[in-house]
């Protein structure tokens with residue numbers, strides 16, 4: 452893998468644009484948290500993404516799956532760059548399979564999770580899978596459940612990107628067939644273990660988002676699911692589709708958060724860092740800019 456560009460601030464967050472041995476470009480990133488005691492790697496799993504969500508720059512094209520070897524190379528490239536060695540001793544080492552690509556389309560993600568403990572110390576390791584739950588992801592998610600129970604029982608994070616409780620709006624934002632709320636809830640109920648992490652339901656909130664708390668309560672148990680609210684990042688696609696963030700500061704939309712809390716949900720408001728947006732490390736946008744150049 453040849454790194455073509457590294458953009459950002461080594462103390463906060465950096466994005467890597469690299470060419471793999473198959474001569475295709477990918478991007479991946481890391482960010483530092485908790486007074487530099489925690490590192491979060493955000494890795495790509497596909498070359499582009501066939502889903503083409505309306506606010507995501509990864510979805511402009513799709514050129515196939517990234518191999519297990521090239522997913523591991525993203526990890527070693529970041530660790531060697533940041534720490535001068537292919538390891539980290541920080542308090543928390545988190546990997547999100549959430550940069551470019553819907554991870555359930557790539558079975559090599561499961562191989563990475565299975566083989567990770569053979570290469571790295573998993574003591575402080577938190578793997579995190581984020582999916583829109585596209586139709587056909589059943590086999591992947593069943594295998595993931597087995598791997599989680601074997602290696603990461605109380606540490607793996609599972610996130611479903613929901614974005615709207617209005618079916619029409621949800622389909623517009625994520626234009627592929629997806630699991631309905633009942634199916635997501637049934638899977639989440641099986642995934643959840645006492646002592647483990649709650650299942651995250653993520654809402655990237657736009658100015659005209661529809662988030663009906665009663666609808667959520669019908670399906671998602673407040674003891675097993677939590678709600679993560681994020682802003683819409685200023686990507687090229689969000690701008691093109693005129694999707695403006697409904698959240699700009701940590702005080703925004705408190706009525707939504709208050710309603711969710713009143714309904715019993717734990718709510719995480721994840722703003723990211725302003726500088727991260729400027730670096731472009733929040734979404735799959737840097738490769739698009741690099742390719743355009």
Ligand code: SF4
Pocket residue numbers: 500501502503504507508509510550551552553583735
């Ligand atoms: S948000 Fe995820 S699923 Fe949607 S286009 Fe981007 S990478 Fe693909």
